[in-house]
Amino acid sequence: MSALRIENLYKAFGRLVVTNNVNLTIEDGERHAIIGPNGAGKTSLLNQIGGQLRSTRGRIFLKGEEITGCGPEQVSARGLARTFQRNNLLPGLQALENVRLAVEIKRGRPLNFYQRAESRRDIMERAHDILERVHLSHAASRRVEQLAYGEQRQLEVGLALASEPDVVLLDEPTAGMSPIETAQMMRLVAGLPKSLSIVMIEHDMEVVFALADRITVLYYGEVLASGRPQDIRDNQQVREVYLGIRH
Amino acid sequence: MEAVLTQAFNGLVYSSVLFLLAAGLSLIFGLMNVVNIAHGSFYMLGAFFGLGVVALTGNFWLAVLIAPIIVAAIGVAVETGFIRPLYRRHHLDQVLLTFGFTLVFYDLVETFGGMQIYTLATPGILAGSIHILGNVIPVYHLFLVALGFGVGGSLWWFIDRSRIGAMVRAGVDDSNMAAGVGINVGLLFTSIFAVGAALAGLAGVAAGPELGIYAGMDVEILIPAFIVIVIGGTGSLRGAFGGSLIVGEADTFGKAYLPEMAMFLIYILMIAVLLTRPDGLFGRAKAT
Amino acid sequence: MVSILIAVVALLLPLIFGGYFLDFATEVLIFAIFAMSLDILLGYTGLMSFGHAAFFGVSAYAVIILGADYGVSLWLGFIAGIVTAVIAAAAIGFFCVRVKGIPFLMLTMAFSQLIYSAALKWRDFTGGSDGIGGVSRPNLFSWSLYDSNVMYVVALGFFLATFFALKRLVDSPLGRSFIGIRENEMRMRAMGCPTQQYKLLSFIISGAFAGLAGSLYALFNSFISPDAVHWAMSGDVLLMVTLGGVGSLVGPVLGAAAFLGLKYFISSTTQHWLLIIGIIFIICVLFFPRGIYGAVESLEQKLK
Numbered sequence: 001m002s003a004l005r006i007e008n009l010y011k012a013f014g015r016l017v018v019t020n021n022v023n024l025t026i027e028d029g030e031r032h033a034i035i036g037p038n039g040a041g042k043t044s045l046l047n048q049i050g051g052q053l054r055s056t057r058g059r060i061f062l063k064g065e066e067i068t069g070c071g072p073e074q075v076s077a078r079g080l081a082r083t084f085q086r087n088n089l090l091p092g093l094q095a096l097e098n099v100r101l102a103v104e105i106k107r108g109r110p111l112n113f114y115q116r117a118e119s120r121r122d123i124m125e126r127a128h129d130i131l132e133r134v135h136l137s138h139a140a141s142r143r144v145e146q147l148a149y150g151e152q153r154q155l156e157v158g159l160a161l162a163s164e165p166d167v168v169l170l171d172e173p174t175a176g177m178s179p180i181e182t183a184q185m186m187r188l189v190a191g192l193p194k195s196l197s198i199v200m201i202e203h204d205m206e207v208v209f210a211l212a213d214r215i216t217v218l219y220y221g222e223v224l225a226s227g228r229p230q231d232i233r234d235n236q237q238v239r240e241v242y243l244g245i246r247h
Numbered sequence: 248m249e250a251v252l253t254q255a256f257n258g259l260v261y262s263s264v265l266f267l268l269a270a271g272l273s274l275i276f277g278l279m280n281v282v283n284i285a286h287g288s289f290y291m292l293g294a295f296f297g298l299g300v301v302a303l304t305g306n307f308w309l310a311v312l313i314a315p316i317i318v319a320a321i322g323v324a325v326e327t328g329f330i331r332p333l334y335r336r337h338h339l340d341q342v343l344l345t346f347g348f349t350l351v352f353y354d355l356v357e358t359f360g361g362m363q364i365y366t367l368a369t370p371g372i373l374a375g376s377i378h379i380l381g382n383v384i385p386v387y388h389l390f391l392v393a394l395g396f397g398v399g400g401s402l403w404w405f406i407d408r409s410r411i412g413a414m415v416r417a418g419v420d421d422s423n424m425a426a427g428v429g430i431n432v433g434l435l436f437t438s439i440f441a442v443g444a445a446l447a448g449l450a451g452v453a454a455g456p457e458l459g460i461y462a463g464m465d466v467e468i469l470i471p472a473f474i475v476i477v478i479g480g481t482g483s484l485r486g487a488f489g490g491s492l493i494v495g496e497a498d499t500f501g502k503a504y505l506p507e508m509a510m511f512l513i514y515i516l517m518i519a520v521l522l523t524r525p526d527g528l529f530g531r532a533k534a535t
Numbered sequence: 536m537v538s539i540l541i542a543v544v545a546l547l548l549p550l551i552f553g554g555y556f557l558d559f560a561t562e563v564l565i566f567a568i569f570a571m572s573l574d575i576l577l578g579y580t581g582l583m584s585f586g587h588a589a590f591f592g593v594s595a596y597a598v599i600i601l602g603a604d605y606g607v608s609l610w611l612g613f614i615a616g617i618v619t620a621v622i623a624a625a626a627i628g629f630f631c632v633r634v635k636g637i638p639f640l641m642l643t644m645a646f647s648q649l650i651y652s653a654a655l656k657w658r659d660f661t662g663g664s665d666g667i668g669g670v671s672r673p674n675l676f677s678w679s680l681y682d683s684n685v686m687y688v689v690a691l692g693f694f695l696a697t698f699f700a701l702k703r704l705v706d707s708p709l710g711r712s713f714i715g716i717r718e719n720e721m722r723m724r725a726m727g728c729p730t731q732q733y734k735l736l737s738f739i740i741s742g743a744f745a746g747l748a749g750s751l752y753a754l755f756n757s758f759i760s761p762d763a764v765h766w767a768m769s770g771d772v773l774l775m776v777t778l779g780g781v782g783s784l785v786g787p788v789l790g791a792a793a794f795l796g797l798k799y800f801i802s803s804t805t806q807h808w809l810l811i812i813g814i815i816f817i818i819c820v821l822f823f824p825r826g827i828y829g830a831v832e833s834l835e836q837k838l839k
Contacts, residue, residue, distance in 0.1 A: 076724075093718055101715045113708075117706060120708075163727055344821070357809075
């Protein structure tokens with residue numbers, strides 16, 4: 001049983017087809033990178049898996065169970081978490097509170113209306129742990145608005161981890177980052193537990209070839225090629241697409 | 248059968264007035280993401296300024312020309328002075344601000360006009376009625392319908408065909424991008440707000456003789472106007488048009504045939520539409 | 536510590552002064568509960584409603600109708616009023632949380648106007664525009680609520696209970712979820728929170744406390760008319776919350792006091808209440824977005 005399986009996924013907005021019969025299987029513990037030029041439909045694909053977007057046709061299976069058409073909260077409950085390409089955090093709240101909310105939903109009693117949220121030691125500890133894992137312990141009490149861009153990207157990953165997923169979708173984790181920040185994010189992703197399956201959209205080829213077990217190339221909503229890094233590197237069509245010889 | 252046709256035409260008259268308001272509201276919301284609660288106030292101000300012009304000059308047409316211009320000027324002042332500083336803030340803040348203006352305008356009108364209902368004398372050329380298809384239709388009704396459709400049609404053409412219209416459409420779709428392409432978004436916003444205000448003011452002075460002029464007419468027209476854009480879909484002229492037809496006819500037929508239900512009818516209509524089509528019947532979700 | 540001292544003094548002052556001021560303070564406390572209830576919905580969950588008077592008014596109507604037409608003790612009616620408000624909030628909220636932003640605003644106003652229209656039309660039941668009166672304030676054990684001191688203490692009791700209950704709520708996991716939804720609903724959903732259900736919960740809790748205020752109002756006023764469900768009433772409580780400071784719980788209390796104080800003072804000297812409150816409100820939105828409470832907090836910061 002695979003961690004994530006996508007069957008003949010198709011999504012169109014009127015006449016605009018953003019996902020054209022995509023088939024993809026992610027095995028347990030796999031690190032899978034999705035690459036492709038801008039507008040290839042990578043984020044739309046992630047949005048359909050994550051439940052933010054409803055597919056026109058096709059099916060999605062998480063750990064063998066169908067999640068097609070499920071909303072984000074259900075997908076999260078079933079064990080899939082995601083980050084967003086543009087920072088999508090809770091801006092007025094502290095970094096710690098952001099994570100605490102995610103942990104509470106997963107581990108706590110979110111309907112509790114009479115106890116102080118901070119009184120749950122185990123939840124607070126877990127939140128601190130996650131912040132440490134994403135190298136944000138020093139910024140725990142700072143509001144998201146006050147965090148540096150790179151720190152916000154790290155918090156994105158933190159929020160995803162807080163949901164204790166089996167599969168995590170990373171949407172351009174290193175987007176807009178300096179080389180140092182990119183290296184740090186790379187170490188973070190590389191250090192994620194092997195039990196976690198990772199699907200990562202990336203533009204930075206260094207990151208892709210360093211981290212990915214397998215790569216899928218998306219082009220105009222279709223899978224152009226899929227396989228091991230060296231196979232993709234040698235693929236003629238892929239090179240044409242990236243070098244712009246043929247559009 | 249004649250009765251139904253008469254009611255249908257009456258409905259058209261109300262639809263015309265609603266359309267003038269909804270068009271402005273929709274444009275303002277679609278372009279600027281501003282919910283102008285004070286739109287009904289512009290309608291009321293237009294009517295009262297119209298009264299003033301007629302009192303001073305005795306000329307109805309002058310009133311129809313000047314009142315909207317005065318209201319547009321007020322609109323410019325409100326937009327540049329008070330709404331513009333709020334663009335970076337949450338759009339609900341603008342709701343609160345324009346709500347505040349509603350109170351101010353109402354008080355001013357009540358102070359200068361009192362609580363009575365005024366009538367505006369219609370010019371001789373629009374008096375009387377004509378016979379169409381066995382129905383007796385007041386000429387003034389024809390005038391209102393023609394005005395509504397005429398303005399609507401011109402607006403439609405303008406937005407669809409002209410360069411400035413293209414800028415408006417670009418701004419409605421994505422104002423950040425529009426600014427990036429060099430469009431003077433500030434000027435555009437102010438202009439659209441002024442146009443919206445002028446349309447509301449025009450509706451006020453034109454519909455005044457028909458619907459009555461009194462302090463409190465702002466709220467009476469505002470809620471149906473908002474129901475129109477919610478049903479039709481915000482940010483869409485087509486939605487404002489379709490919505491005003493639906494609401495205008497529903498309300499008129501409701502009052503004629505189901506007087507007990509009339510008060511509830513358009514609310515129930517809106518609830519039904521919102522629950523099945525949250526974006527309105529002709530609406531499109533914004534890009535940002 | 537200082538603020539607690541000021542609060543205690545402020546709450547005890549009316550009992551010392553008595554008379555008209557005591558009645559005014561009672562009314563302020565009742566509307567403070569009403570305003571705090573709206574703050575849960577608006578300030579903490581981020582949902583702007585223009586129809587909150589629906590729950591306030593429906594509750595008051597229940598109390599008065601049960602008392603006047605069916606001879607039900609006003610205390611029993613009190614509870615019935617709150618239950619009615621909760622049912623109304625659940626029913627209306629069920630529909631409203633399905634939409635956001637402007638449609639939500641319009642939908643809440645629409646439902647509230649429907650109730651207003653019903654109150655107006657349904658003369659036999661609600662007394663129409665004349666309203667219903669003819670009930671008397673009940674006794675609390677051996678004390679008569681017609682004793683202004685007793686009435687005030689009753690209102691104070693419910694006010695304090697509400698304040699501390701809602702304070703607990705906003706510090707609790709549930710309250711924090713509301714805040715999370717306000718900050719970024721999409722994110723909360725991606726984190727696994729069924730936000731629509733939570734928004735409904737917020738709506739119901741908010742409606743329940745608005746109902747509590749309505750029941751107290753019925754007790755205090757012994758009279759109800761459709762004005763209590765008119766959207767002008769919804770506008771008034773919205774003004775109170777915004778003037779006082781959205782999302783602070785204390786703010787709405789200050790806002791209720793300021794609003795009602797201004798209203799009575801200004802109305803006694805001039806006809807232009809709407810003009811003045813409109814201008815104050817515009818200034819508040821532009822320059823004091825965090826209201827009276829926010830301004831006080833900023834002042835405190837500067838003095839440190």
